[in-house]
Amino acid sequence: MELQHEFTVPVPADQAWEVLLDIERIAPCMPGATVESYDGETVGGAVKVKVGPITVTYRGTAVFEERDEKIRRMVLAASGRETRGQGTARARVTGQLTERDDGGTQVSVITDLTITGRPAQFGRSLMADVGERLIGQFAGCLAERLAEREREDPVPPLIPADEPLDLLRTAGAPVARRAGWPAAVAAALVLVFAAARRRRRRKVRGRST
């Protein structure tokens, strides 16, 4: 399935591009994800997702297929397997930043998602909204973080993933349609990748001092 989200932020596009890579700011937008490895290209991690009594944990990898700073477009390919089942999750997340006439930036996120296994079968039709709302919430949080870029806010610490991502609590008011995990996985894997990039940048900064 395909999920689409768009939002605008009142900062120029090149600033928005930088902040999107500033993991400390956007990590709190998506609890439940952990980074486990990073070899310079591929990020390995896990995300635990909870829907009522059902919990699913995916472990997988994510890699940027495209990172074009000139046109400000990124494409992330992520895939994971259930840790306690035979299901899989595969996501292709395309993020596009566009400069607006008023000096702000339009951010568009298109997620192409495939979920297999029992969660997809059991979820019936009532799970898709969970994913929609989750990505929407993540996007809204991103928007806030991007708008905060100008202010020198103290950076919140990266949230440890002891708490599973409780889709129904974080998603707030009435939700639920098709499969909710797809979007959660996509968003979480984006986060996971961005976290590894931060580690890399930290290392670089350390070397240059």
Added chain:
Amino acid sequence: MIPPSFEYTAPRSVEDAVRALAEGGEEAKVLAGGQSLMPLLRMRLAFPELVVDVGGIPELRGVREDGDTLVIGALTTHHTVLRDPLVRRHAGLLAKATATVADPAVRHRGTLGGALAHADPAGDVPTAIVALDAELVAQGPDGRRSIPAAEFFTDYLQSTLSPDELLVEVRLPKPGDGWGFHYEKFRRATQEWAVVGVAAAVRRTNGRIEEARVALTNMGPTPVRARATEAALAGADVAGDAIARAAASAAEGTAPGTDLAASAEYRAHLARVLTRRAVTAAAG
């Protein structure tokens, strides 16, 4: 598949059950009839560390009257609910909806409280309870509290019950005279979940509907009342096309999903058609 490993405890009283739940926290799960939890365990979709089997607590079973209120214990099976004379007289809609749940084997094990606590919007029992404006009584470490049905279901498979609370009984106000009811359930094969279902209760006098309660199954993340239809039915004539016109707004405010059984559009269409049928049947 076989379930994942878990610790098991079978308390003999509500207090012991609540204590076990409080100790287990988020990792504890109540086992009643097992008709919702066991499939989750067998499919390895849930991994509770502690299963609290409340099946051995006798005071949770039974149907009784308490003045103007009908009280049904949470552990009362669907089989008992649908044939109990008190339920049939004072909460006929619940009996009728419960009779459509799955099959006799499931109905002999599944319980009223279990079906409500599982909070599946495609379940028939939650919808009937919402239509009847029941009160759900839960007991936790801080004592008992009463939750109106309209507030109980919060999301798909989620209710306002905290992890350390046990649903103990359901209280239904005895309706006055003049009420008729009907539960209309659309499914492609017997024993299946409702593609869409409609629970209707109607109070009529002399060929007019005075008030109506209409609740929908599987039209969103929780059972949902068709408020627009209810408002349109107040004061409507039973004869003529007033019911059909009111039913045309049945899908307003709903968020049906698309799956292998039906598209969202088809579900909305079913809601309108089944509401017309259910209200017509309820109005006699």
